[in-house]
Amino acid sequence: MGANTARLLSFQILARMIDVRQITKSTKEGVPILKGISFTVTKGEFVGILGPSGAGKTLTMRCLNGLTRPTSGEVLFTDHEHNLVNLTHARGRELRKARRQIGVIFQGFNLVKRLSAIDNVMIGQLGRINLLRSLVYGFTDDEARQALAVLEHLNVAHLAHRPVGSLSGGEQQRVAIARAIYQQPAVMLADEPIANLDPTNARKIMQILTPLAKEMPIIGVFHQPDLVMEFCTRIIALKEGVVVRDGDSKMTRSELVDLYGAELSEIEASQRILQPA
Amino acid sequence: MNVSLDKQYLPSERYKRHAAYLAVLAVVIIGLCSYFKFEPLLFISDFHYMADLVVEMTPPNFEVLWRKEKIFASILQTLSMAFLGTLAGGAVAMGLAFLAARNTTPHPAVGAVIRTLLAIERVIPSLVILLLFLIAVGLGPFAGMLSLAVGTIGMFGKLFANAIEGAEKEPIDAVHSVGASKLQVIRYAVIPQVLPSFIANLFYAFDINLRAAIGLGVFGGAGVGYEISMAMRLVRYRDALALICFTILLVFAVEKLSDWLRSRALGQDLLK
Ligand SMILES: Nc1ncnc2c1ncn2[C@@H]1O[C@H](COP(=O)(O)OP(=O)(O)OP(=O)(O)O)[C@@H](O)[C@H]1O
Numbered sequence A: 001m002g003a004n005t006a007r008l009l010s011f012q013i014l015a016r017m018i019d020v021r022q023i024t025k026s027t028k029e030g031v032p033i034l035k036g037i038s039f040t041v042t043k044g045e046f047v048g049i050l051g052p053s054g055a056g057k058t059l060t061m062r063c064l065n066g067l068t069r070p071t072s073g074e075v076l077f078t079d080h081e082h083n084l085v086n087l088t089h090a091r092g093r094e095l096r097k098a099r100r101q102i103g104v105i106f107q108g109f110n111l112v113k114r115l116s117a118i119d120n121v122m123i124g125q126l127g128r129i130n131l132l133r134s135l136v137y138g139f140t141d142d143e144a145r146q147a148l149a150v151l152e153h154l155n156v157a158h159l160a161h162r163p164v165g166s167l168s169g170g171e172q173q174r175v176a177i178a179r180a181i182y183q184q185p186a187v188m189l190a191d192e193p194i195a196n197l198d199p200t201n202a203r204k205i206m207q208i209l210t211p212l213a214k215e216m217p218i219i220g221v222f223h224q225p226d227l228v229m230e231f232c233t234r235i236i237a238l239k240e241g242v243v244v245r246d247g248d249s250k251m252t253r254s255e256l257v258d259l260y261g262a263e264l265s266e267i268e269a270s271q272r273i274l275q276p277a
Numbered sequence B: 001m002n003v004s005l006d007k008q009y010l011p012s013e014r015y016k017r018h019a020a021y022l023a024v025l026a027v028v029i030i031g032l033c034s035y036f037k038f039e040p041l042l043f044i045s046d047f048h049y050m051a052d053l054v055v056e057m058t059p060p061n062f063e064v065l066w067r068k069e070k071i072f073a074s075i076l077q078t079l080s081m082a083f084l085g086t087l088a089g090g091a092v093a094m095g096l097a098f099l100a101a102r103n104t105t106p107h108p109a110v111g112a113v114i115r116t117l118l119a120i121e122r123v124i125p126s127l128v129i130l131l132l133f134l135i136a137v138g139l140g141p142f143a144g145m146l147s148l149a150v151g152t153i154g155m156f157g158k159l160f161a162n163a164i165e166g167a168e169k170e171p172i173d174a175v176h177s178v179g180a181s182k183l184q185v186i187r188y189a190v191i192p193q194v195l196p197s198f199i200a201n202l203f204y205a206f207d208i209n210l211r212a213a214i215g216l217g218v219f220g221g222a223g224v225g226y227e228i229s230m231a232m233r234l235v236r237y238r239d240a241l242a243l244i245c246f247t248i249l250l251v252f253a254v255e256k257l258s259d260w261l262r263s264r265a266l267g268q269d270l271l272k
């Protein structure tokens, strides 16, 4: 093996930021939900995960950030210092350090409703700031200015000081996206980041995410095959806890029919009704 | 149709179940009353004793209020017993609650120990606690304040722990997901959720403690409760009634004030 090949190989390993190896997850009663999911994601990718409701998309995302531990298999994460972290076994400080670099947009936003939008955004960097300062003093003026800039980027700066509980679903979604962006992660996991937005705004968010994906790979779960085909670089399809397709960002109609079954007509109907002019 | 309600979820079944609970409750109440010979009628037939007392108490002798300036000091004593007791007890209760709640405890064993201690503490009657403190620190308002604090810990420690355990899990997950440590999660995801209920309950605790402070004063030799009991023992019923009226007014005013403060502290709906 020549020196060049070796360098090429090591480059490929480094570029592989998330390496999911045969993860399974079962309920306490032993019902399998994830049945051996594998894929790797490298720098520059914008991966769209598609699949019918209940396929295990959210559960897969939770395993990718260590919030849920798979029953078997493992998730490897290469951080920006090129350390390899096994998210399935990492605990305590090591897990927290890795999580700082993994931004998550949750399907249900998971914002702290009693706090203002801007406080929720600043929570994104809690993992990086001094513990004592964060407990006693809180955030700094500079942090607040930066957080406001991110909210501005998402067109919700005017809501910065409202308690999040009083925001609409779409507004909360933008705050949740702002939190993940403000975190400045190395990888972004987005579970249905545009589910609560109308098509025009959904497209705008995709336009915000796409350039971000150049710097940090994004793994997103979506229910809009058309937007995924337009913006993502790769589509992974999940069904009943199994990866049934992993490839480029073009899926034919018959593939979609296979994937979604009866659900497809609902998806298409909502897209027709909501098609922006 | 291939979905069917389980029998236990049928509204008619639920109705029958609730009716059965009520029937059992009624039997228990009637049984207890007859066993202990509680006779509601006795209350009416012996009412003249009560009426006599009322006649002897009127008109209230309000003069006592400014004749003895000690009265105002004693009222202030009662108020501060309640206030400081609530504050001290509430602070300790909050700290223990975070150690006790299953989702914030540093270790499950610590949580179990603290929950057990709180349960034991709750079953000790407050008068027994007062007696212990009377021995420890002597007669006076300090013993009263300490026993109120201890009572507050027992009652609200568990309540606070329940509030913490009831906090939504999703925001907690999210704050964990950015790599925050356990204390940061408590500070930024748990406390914002539970603080309003803590505040509301502390105001409630103050209301309870204010009444208890009057009662404890009778035994602890402090505050307006002690003054009322002295007036009664000296057969100065008209003085006593004046003090009682004044105390009721005071409790009422303080309660209004605390309601107002609470609604200010909890913030209001943004919509008109
Ligand atoms: N905590 C849990 N306990 C038991 N079952 C669960 C739990 N979490 C998820 N499941 C089950 O696992 C399956 C996959 O759930 P998941 O949330 O990953 O679906 P999803 O693909 O994200 O669906 P959707 O598109 O509706 O969000 C579902 O059938 C769900 O009921």
Ligand SMILES: [Mg+2]
Residues within 6 Å of the ligand: A057, A058, A059, A107, A191
């Ligand atoms: Mg989901």
